Amino acid sequence: MKRIDFLREQIIESRNFVNRLISEIPQDLWYTIPQNTDSNFAWQVGHLMISQNFHAITCITGRNTKVAELIPIVDYVKIFNGMGTLHRSVEKNLIPAYELKDQFDAIHEICIDNLSQLNDDILFEQLEPIPFKHPVANNKYEALSWCFKHEMWHSAEMEELKRMLGYPIKWL
Numbered sequence: 001m002k003r004i005d006f007l008r009e010q011i012i013e014s015r016n017f018v019n020r021l022i023s024e025i026p027q028d029l030w031y032t033i034p035q036n037t038d039s040n041f042a043w044q045v046g047h048l049m050i051s052q053n054f055h056a057i058t059c060i061t062g063r064n065t066k067v068a069e070l071i072p073i074v075d076y077v078k079i080f081n082g083m084g085t086l087h088r089s090v091e092k093n094l095i096p097a098y099e100l101k102d103q104f105d106a107i108h109e110i111c112i113d114n115l116s117q118l119n120d121d122i123l124f125e126q127l128e129p130i131p132f133k134h135p136v137a138n139n140k141y142e143a144l145s146w147c148f149k150h151e152m153w154h155s156a157e158m159e160e161l162k163r164m165l166g167y168p169i170k171w172l
Contacts, residue, residue: 027097034164
């Protein structure tokens, strides 16, 4: 198996895991911030969408016009960026949960399609130009590897949010 295929499969598997979590909580609870937490499902979903676009699309092949047509990237980065932010939740009904989920799925589809067209030759190239130093990656392999690790990190947070909203942990 080529490395790029392995990385793509890991991104798919981590998203499958997150989608299972998402399916276990009603969308009308996405904007609820459980007591003693600082986040909600809507922010987590938006953050993972923006992060996947950054780590697995923008840093790998540059800005994607399909993504730009689908979501207001600059606005969403302001809302869902995680680097150094103190605010990890979003206001109720800022973006309808069903719309956020549709965008989340569409960005993932663009990501997987984009990665399907690449080969291992690109993995140890420098990242595409970005306006700041990448927080963890120095090359494209590291950015793709971080993408699925980061998603799994947030799945743990989402599992805890789900539990605190009264939905028990389920293991497959």
